[in-house]
Amino acid sequence: AQKVTQAQTEISVVEKEDVTLDCVYETRDTTYYLFWYKQPPSGELVFLIRRNSFDEQNEISGRYSWNFQKSTSSFNFTITASQVVDSAVYFCALSLYVGSYIPTFGRGTSLIVHP
Amino acid sequence: DTGVSQNPRHKITKRGQNVTFRCDPISEHNRLYWYRQTLGQGPEFLTYFQNEAQLEKSRLLSDRFSAERPKGSFSTLEIQRTEQGDSAMYLCASSRKRRGQETQYFGPGTRLLVL
Numbered sequence: 001a002q003k004v005t006q007a008q009t010e011i012s013v014v015e016k017e018d019v020t021l022d023c024v025y026e027t028r029d030t031t032y033y034l035f036w037y038k039q040p041p042s043g044e045l046v047f048l049i050r051r052n053s054f055d056e057q058n059e060i061s062g063r064y065s066w067n068f069q070k071s072t073s074s075f076n077f078t079i080t081a082s083q084v085v086d087s088a089v090y091f092c093a094l095s096l097y098v099g100s101y102i103p104t105f106g107r108g109t110s111l112i113v114h115p
Numbered sequence: 116d117t118g119v120s121q122n123p124r125h126k127i128t129k130r131g132q133n134v135t136f137r138c139d140p141i142s143e144h145n146r147l148y149w150y151r152q153t154l155g156q157g158p159e160f161l162t163y164f165q166n167e168a169q170l171e172k173s174r175l176l177s178d179r180f181s182a183e184r185p186k187g188s189f190s191t192l193e194i195q196r197t198e199q200g201d202s203a204m205y206l207c208a209s210s211r212k213r214r215g216q217e218t219q220y221f222g223p224g225t226r227l228l229v230l
Contacts, residue, residue, distance in 0.1 A: 004157075037221075044118075045158070045206065045221035091157045100146060100210075101217060102171065105157025 002027045002094045006106035013082050014114050021077045021109045023092030029053075034068065034075045035093040035103060045091070051075065082113045117141065119222035121207050127228045128197055135193045136225045140209030147190050148219060149182055150206040158206055164190060197229045 003026040013019050025034065036048040049059065051068050059066050063080045079086055089110045093103035120139045128134050140147050145166050150158035161180065162172045166187040175181070179197075184190040194201055204226050208219040 042223065043204065044223045045208075047218050047220070050216075050218070093157070099170065100163060100165070101219065102160050102163070103158075105159070107155065108157050 002029075002032070002096070002104040004092050004094050004104055004106035006092055006109050008109045009107075010110040010112065012112045012114065015084060016081050018078060018080050019082050019111065019113075021079075021090050021092075021111070023075045023077065023106060025073050025075065025092070025094045027094060027096075029096055031096070033095045033097060033101060035091075035095065035101075036066070036075075036077050037091045037093065037105075038088045039091065039108070040088040048077075079111075082111075084113050084115055087111055087113045119207055119209050119220055121205075121222040121225050123225060124223060125226050125228075127230065129230050130197060130199060132197055133193065133195045134197055134227065135191050136205055136207075136227075137189055137191050138207030138209075138222060139189045140207070141211075141220055144209035144211045144220075145187070146210045146212075146217075146219075147184055148208040148210070149190070149192050150208065151176070152204040152206055152224070154203075161192075194227075197227075199229045202227055202229045 005024045032053045034051045038046045065078045067076045089108040091105050091108045093105045095101040095103040122137045148163040149161040152158045162182050164184040179195045182192045204224040206224045208221045210217045210219045
């Protein structure tokens with residue numbers, strides 16, 4: 001069975017601060033996929049990134065960056081110079097690929113960015 | 116592409132009534148997924164279709180839940196004899212495999228309240 005833990009329930013920052021969202025996962029499988037999704041107040045989940053278990057290369061996309069470390073089973077997400085529009089609930093998810101992705105989501109971290 | 120649409124957006128019903136939700140995927144997306152999200156939790160996978168075939172339904176929450184996708188386009192999720200514990204957001208997502216990659220795009224959800 002897969003499990004995703006997002007220990008931070010809520011994070012509050014002031015605009016322009018950097019913020020890191022933690023994600024720790026558990027799986028016995030050697031091939032798996034990790035995801036981050038954003039859920040703004042409107043409710044629609046927005047895909048941000050997918051990584052497979054064989055690719056530990058960290059990634060940067062604009063103000064977003066991801067740090068994948070298999071040794072600690074973590075897939076952390078950093079937002080640099082946060083903005084008010086970043087306020088949302090962020091979900092980390094883990095999936096095997098069994099013909100399709102069937103992700104197991106964490107409970108989410110609510111990020112509030114104050115002006 | 117227009118996005119995934121779901122109707123209704125909100126549904127209030129009395130305990131014991133049946134409800135049906137509809138999801139229209141992004142056109143040409145052959146896969147369609149249903150999730151349930153309760154307050155403060157991440158989405159929980161329920162079932163998915165590839166075209167009209169329902170490939171995974173073991174995670175439907177009880178035999179009161181059923182889903183169809185008769186022509187491989189839109190899908191319906193029905194809950195019979197609703198209970199207060201069914202109150203949640205029901206999310207639909209669709210996807211299509213392209214160049215070996217697949218991303219699920221989510222709809223805005225149907226929020227169900229069972230009184």
